[in-house]
Amino acid sequence: MEIPVIDMEKFGLREGSDNLIKLSECLDQAFTKTGCARLINHGITTQQIQNVYAGSSLFFNLPDELKNRCRFVGEDSTVGYIGLGTERYGEKQDLHEGYLIRTAEDLPGKDLPGKDLVPGWRMATESLHTSLKILSSVILDALSLAIGKERDYLASLHRSEGDKKSFKVLRMAHYPPTNPDAAQTSIRFDEHCDFNTFTLLLQDNMGGLQGRDKDGNWFDLTPEPDSIILMAAQFIQFYSNEKYKALRHRVIIPEEEAKCRHSRYSIIYFVTADGHIPAWPTTATHLPQPPPNVHDHLMSVLVNSVNPTPPAS
């Protein structure tokens, strides 16, 4: 399966509407065909990305006791550490840990648990997060046109900064080294689709990320240096009236022994509508009405994948 490549430089990030129309056509084709695209020349530098990975590597290699002090503790605090085994998306054991981050602007009067454990990491994530926000606002504008709305339609549903229940988060993910036999009972991240609007994903070169096509076949979302994978998620599926489908995806344990015995790192930005917005349009004919709001919908989904009593460590 060829993943559509979108060269963002061609469109100029914040330029005239002609470019935006062209970008919206590319996104429309990509989302219709595969539910995803590979973004290149997106303006985010190698250094910005490497700085975040460097911090992730230091953080995730800290003793569990220290990481657990930064634990993600539920609904009102969508930031912090998510330990190994806290989430489960299928029959197999998921082998990943994560750390959820919001920008300082989105966390007024608060900061991240354990933010000083890794000097420089907070600053690196803030820089990357800000750049991803800028990139995502161009994509929101182009997608608004792609679904036949005014340019600022989706932006107006993705406004709230400082909403403490917002799921507009950046997730640093770590997949610890494992062994080839583990694949019988475990998977790095089991099959799911994302429940936000769309996702921007950066990955190191370990591989294993796969998407599922319309016929149910898995295809590799192969790592390419500095490119960003854009994936359609549920909100855009609902707001495009099912024209686009949220991409189902997973991360498998690589068959290549050297790779599976190595850590994998990724960075995932979940672009999410404001909590009070209906999770699907009231005009949708195929979904229950009235719709829950985005916050309640996400919470109901997360309840099923996040283990409320993570294993003691």
Ligand SMILES: O=C(O)CCC(=O)C(=O)O
């Ligand atoms: O780490 C990855 O490449 C995928 C993670 C993912 O799908 C998620 O966090 O929703």
Ligand SMILES: [Fe+2]
């Ligand atoms: Fe995902």
